[in-house]
Amino acid sequence: MRQPRLFPLLLSLLALPAWADEVQVAVAANFTAPMQQIAAQFEKDTGHKATLAFGATGKFYAQIANGAPFDIFLSADDETPARLEKEGQAVAGSRFTYAIGRLALWSAQTDKVDDKGEVLKRADIAHLALANPKTAPYGAAAIEVMQKKGLLLALQPKFVLGENISQAYQFVASGNAEIGFVALSQIWKDGKLTGGSAWIVPASLHEPIRQDAIRLNQGRDKPAASALLTYLKSEKARVIIRSYGYDL
Structure with missing residues (x-):
């Protein structure tokens, strides 16, 4: 039936x-x-x-x-x-x-960021976005990375601070910052980069x-x-x- x-x-x-x-x-x-x-x-x-x-x-x-x-x-x-x-x-x-979480240094431009993060040493980089390290753990992790690479003092004048990691991502996506530290999850899906260029920061460089x-x-x-x-x-x-x- x-x-x-x-x-x-x-x-x-x-x-x-x-x-x-x-x-x-x-x-x-x-x-x-x-x-x-x-x-x-x-x-x-x-x-x-x-x-x-x-x-x-x-x-x-x-x-x-x-x-x-x-x-x-x-x-x-x-x-x-x-x-x-x-x-x-x-x-x-x-x-x-x-x-x-995993941290990444990212640019919306496909050829901007190399796979070792050497772009951080370039003089022509005027703006570096990151989340406010006082309120956002990914921002604090970014500070650790720059300290370990001996670049923090040189890069501080270039900081563009986002209220959170989403705003840091938007600064880079909109072109207001050439590069920025973002969460890998914002630029990664199913095993590949969704756009731009990135350095996936080794976990050993931060807590x-x-x-x-x-x-x-x-x-x-x-x-x-x-x-x-x-x-x-x-x-x-x-x-x-x-x-x-x-x-x-």
């Missing part, structure tokens, strides 16, 4: 949770593209909706400390979530590393950019918060994360 047309629809509805929930997520700017993709797949697979806000880790810390209504925080470092946990702003024991997730107090009892944290550890999410150049 032929099944009614509604039968497959009923099965799909039964596979979803009994109620749909919404989770408010503060996301470090470097993780914008992968998290947008993960959130779409998360909603499709679970029925829960993740509402995303993107910005600098340091600014999110200040907002959360002042009562901003976020349920989960995906940081660009591991120190800020640990601090929130210690200060009682987050659920103890909920913290874990969801990705390890590991361990990016931790943590459940904030507001999300303590939210089903969608539990579901999203579990989903971030799933193979589906990990495939997406790897495709943007992150280590796990």
